[in-house]
Amino acid sequence: MDVVARHIAAIDRLRALVLPEEGGVGYRAVVLESSQGLRAGDAGVRGRVVGDFHALREAIAGRLDERWGGGPGWGQVTLRVRLARGESIPEPWATLCLRADELDVWQGEDGVWVAVGVADRDVEDEVELVAAVTCTAPP
Template sequence: MDVVARHLAAIDRLRARDLPPGGAGHHTVELETGRPGTASDDFHALREAMAQRLGARWGEAPPWGQLTLRLRLSRGERIPEPWATLCLRTDELDVWRTEEVWLAVGVADRDEADAIHLLATVTRTPPP
């Protein structure tokens, strides 16, 4: 199984997990982790390959830049989870709404001292 197919299978398992009833709640998993100092280009290429396959399933969606959410947070606005944490960890996300659940995939590479992570999140909370 190729790496993209393996990560898509993990996303399918993530989407099948129960979320707390009533709207709030989310699950975030690290699909892949690099070592500190790893170039992020490979992670971004992998995210883009996954976005192409997921886009074929649920429709094409342009990446969501996270700068506006970071600015809103810095001004004291309350941003719901998981979006607040994701905007601090990623520069952009690929986001789809599938049935009653939102799916976001992104590369957490904003902290140079931390390892790079390919993240997937499912939530019932819509993006702000």
């Protein structure tokens, strides 16, 4: 199984889990892939890794676009501004906007939202390909 198919299978498994009812978390999130040991270090190496992760995200997005239709990436700057102003942003969107600059987002036929992004905003952290599923629409 190629890496894109493996990650899509992980997203499908995540979608198959029952999401908690009212009062529960309301979402599930997973790290699909991590840079495993790369932190601040060499900026050139980090830049290549970030580029590779974005290419992988785009490949996954292409396949999920075939399933649910596509659209432009969803930028996170506005959500960060709203958070900074003290607005309450529901999870997983609040956390995702702090970790990734852009998300690919889809709503499945069952009403479940899927988001995929590259968490690369903090050079002190690992670069991660992340996915989340939720019944809460993006704000």
